[in-house]
Amino acid sequence: MKKFLTLLKKEIQELLTPQMLVPLLVIVVVFVFVGKIIGKETSKAKAPQAIEILDLDKSATSQQVISIIEKTNFLPNVSHSGGAEEVIAKAKEKNAKVALIIPSGFEAGIKNFQPQKMEVYTIMKNFSVMASVNSQILKAALGAINDGLSNQLLANSNPKIDPIAIKQPVLADDFVVIGEKQANISPTLVSGFITSQTTFIPIILFLVIVLASQLIATSIATEKENKTLETLLSSPISRKAVVASKLMAAGLVALLTAGVYLFGMRYYMSGITGGAIGGAAATDEASKAAIAQLGLTLSTPDYLMLGLSLFLGILAALAIAIILGSFAEDSKAAQGVVAPLMVLVLIPYILTMFLDVSSFSSGMKILIWLIPFSHPFMAAPNLLLGQTSSVWYGILYLAFFFVVFVFIAAKIFASDKIFTMKISFKKKRP
Amino acid sequence: MPNAVEVKNLSKAYGNIKAVDDISFDVAENEIFALIGPNGAGKSTTLRILATVLTLSDGGASIYGLDVRKQADKVRQIISYLPEEAGAYKNLSGISYLRFMAALFSDEKNKQKEYIDMAVLICGLGNRLKDKVKTYSKGMTRKLLLARTVMTRPRLAILDEPTSGLDVINALEIRKIVRDLSLQGMAVLLSSHNMLEIEFLSHRLAIIDKGKIHDIGTAGQLKEEYSASNLEEVFMKLTINK
Numbered sequence A: 001m002k003k004f005l006t007l008l009k010k011e012i013q014e015l016l017t018p019q020m021l022v023p024l025l026v027i028v029v030v031f032v033f034v035g036k037i038i039g040k041e042t043s044k045a046k047a048p049q050a051i052e053i054l055d056l057d058k059s060a061t062s063q064q065v066i067s068i069i070e071k072t073n074f075l076p077n078v079s080h081s082g083g084a085e086e087v088i089a090k091a092k093e094k095n096a097k098v099a100l101i102i103p104s105g106f107e108a109g110i111k112n113f114q115p116q117k118m119e120v121y122t123i124m125k126n127f128s129v130m131a132s133v134n135s136q137i138l139k140a141a142l143g144a145i146n147d148g149l150s151n152q153l154l155a156n157s158n159p160k161i162d163p164i165a166i167k168q169p170v171l172a173d174d175f176v177v178i179g180e181k182q183a184n185i186s187p188t189l190v191s192g193f194i195t196s197q198t199t200f201i202p203i204i205l206f207l208v209i210v211l212a213s214q215l216i217a218t219s220i221a222t223e224k225e226n227k228t229l230e231t232l233l234s235s236p237i238s239r240k241a242v243v244a245s246k247l248m249a250a251g252l253v254a255l256l257t258a259g260v261y262l263f264g265m266r267y268y269m270s271g272i273t274g275g276a277i278g279g280a281a282a283t284d285e286a287s288k289a290a291i292a293q294l295g296l297t298l299s300t301p302d303y304l305m306l307g308l309s310l311f312l313g314i315l316a317a318l319a320i321a322i323i324l325g326s327f328a329e330d331s332k333a334a335q336g337v338v339a340p341l342m343v344l345v346l347i348p349y350i351l352t353m354f355l356d357v358s359s360f361s362s363g364m365k366i367l368i369w370l371i372p373f374s375h376p377f378m379a380a381p382n383l384l385l386g387q388t389s390s391v392w393y394g395i396l397y398l399a400f401f402f403v404v405f406v407f408i409a410a411k412i413f414a415s416d417k418i419f420t421m422k423i424s425f426k427k428k429r430p
Numbered sequence B: 001m002p003n004a005v006e007v008k009n010l011s012k013a014y015g016n017i018k019a020v021d022d023i024s025f026d027v028a029e030n031e032i033f034a035l036i037g038p039n040g041a042g043k044s045t046t047l048r049i050l051a052t053v054l055t056l057s058d059g060g061a062s063i064y065g066l067d068v069r070k071q072a073d074k075v076r077q078i079i080s081y082l083p084e085e086a087g088a089y090k091n092l093s094g095i096s097y098l099r100f101m102a103a104l105f106s107d108e109k110n111k112q113k114e115y116i117d118m119a120v121l122i123c124g125l126g127n128r129l130k131d132k133v134k135t136y137s138k139g140m141t142r143k144l145l146l147a148r149t150v151m152t153r154p155r156l157a158i159l160d161e162p163t164s165g166l167d168v169i170n171a172l173e174i175r176k177i178v179r180d181l182s183l184q185g186m187a188v189l190l191s192s193h194n195m196l197e198i199e200f201l202s203h204r205l206a207i208i209d210k211g212k213i214h215d216i217g218t219a220g221q222l223k224e225e226y227s228a229s230n231l232e233e234v235f236m237k238l239t240i241n242k
Helices: A002-015 A018-046 A060-071 A084-093 A106-111 A130-157 A163-167 A187-198 A200-225 A228-233 A239-273 A285-293 A300-327 A331-337 A339-354 A362-370 A374-384 A388-414 B043-050 B072-078 B094-105 B109-123 B126-130 B138-150 B168-183 B195-201 B219-225 B231-241
Strands: A049-055 A074-079 A098-102 A119-122 A176-178 A181-183 B005-014 B017-027 B032-036 B058-063 B079-082 B156-160 B187-192 B204-209 B212-217
Touching (some): A002 A200, A002 B094, A049 A060, A049 A084, A060 A130, A074 A130, A084 A119, A098 A130, A119 A130, A130 A163, A187 A200, A187 A374, A200 A228, A200 A300, A228 B079, A239 A300, A300 A331, A300 A339, A300 A374, A300 A388, A331 A339, A339 A362, B005 B043, B017 B058, B017 B212, B032 B043, B032 B195, B043 B156, B043 B187, B072 B079, B079 B138, B094 B126, B109 B138, B138 B156, B156 B168, B168 B187, B168 B195, B187 B195, B195 B231, B204 B219, B212 B219, B212 B231
Parallel strands (some): A049 A074, A049 A098, B032 B204, B079 B156, B156 B187
Antiparallel strands (some): A176 A181, B005 B017, B204 B212
């Protein structure tokens, strides 16, 4: 045990070099920095925005329009004379991004059932998403204006009828059914919620598997190149301890990396999703209750299963990488030999992210299930959907896969194959 | 008392290529025995088999009576091996490397200290031991590794080309270390393609080429037998005639 710990300490010391830590820290700092900037910009967009309004109608209806705009998070500055040029100049001067002109005859036109046009000027200084946020919010305000005015017109023409019954004689009441459970909620809200909860997992898992596999393969290849592996394997230590210490060190460093990435990405994502343009997000109490009713929340055992699946996924990747690394003669070749592993990770990563695996043909499904890394990628959605048994199968398969590959790795290290196996891209001598 | 090394009809094949072909020799206690021959002669393969790094294809080999294949774990406790052109872990300092290796050979703190003290004395690197190995010259690394190899006072030290690529001063220092250790009771099996060096260093030697041992004896015996003035001439006469 003492010798194993000595080996483990050495492996970690060799892996946690400044060359490895500095880029990791830089990535996190960039994530946090970008997240902060985006967060700041979105909260700026959330704050009441200045709007320049030229009201040439000066009617009760135009007042009503202005008050609706005010209610949708704008700070209107209203003038009653001038033209487009003046109102734009005023907007620029006050740093307002939107200017609006209510034409004269506005109220009379509406009362005569003639659609009225309001000129909306968006002052764009760049072409980012943020630049058009205000005009989008104003569009939503115009929707509210149209709704209010049309209700009023309908009510005026026939006070006995509910304007909503005329405008929307058919209404959709959304229900979502998951397994045996159902709830009164829109599917858009549900998928938005699930995406926001599980989006990190495949990205982090992919990054960690790629990094950890390269670490372990490079570690073996470098030891072969420097002949330190020969020294190690001629020393009085168990070869299983050598394999186990390499696996554990790479696993620990991978977990550390995952933690650091997770921290950085949460910061980054909170900057993006905390903004005013969040779109479909189930944040109100009714939606939360509906999601809980559907069982779309992870319990403690669910989290444990998810963690186990992810951890075994990483271990399985490391077990394959240790074997692939044995084929490499130097650190440069190590990057090349792990390529098949990258493909094995990339296929389920892309497929589970964009497609519904359950709708695949049986042959394709089996193929996906045979790839060990499909299981951790599918674990979170499966747990949310209550398909616990398929997550257990995945965990068992990953454990089996890991044991088999560690056994093969131990066999390679116990024989002289660790030194004699190699993939040569050079032309064979006749 | 068994010999330090006994090799009988040893062969090692990689597919159709025989790297070592039916060789036999033995090394006595306290003896410095050298395998000499050109690059690719089979020297390193033989040493790697005896160091339990490679497995043999045919024949047998033992270290102090322990079979290198069946009793590899026990063999590893009494030998120490220095591979050709070996490096150390570049991100460790010299002293950390010695501590790491000492901990692999013994769990006892006292023993580890004893090993490290000996290595510090042998390598003569002084304060440079605190620096990372990646800052060392080739000669410094070789001295550190040689010190690491012998610090545990193995009963047999297996040294593959111990002075390869070193300048005259470093090579002389390493030769002196090897000689001193032998005088203290350590058997040494080494390889070299520098035949003149071996003439002065080893007690006995075997001339190996293309996987086969052509002759074994002391430098004096071989020179006399082949009427040669040095080992290079002996080698030429042996290999060209065959």
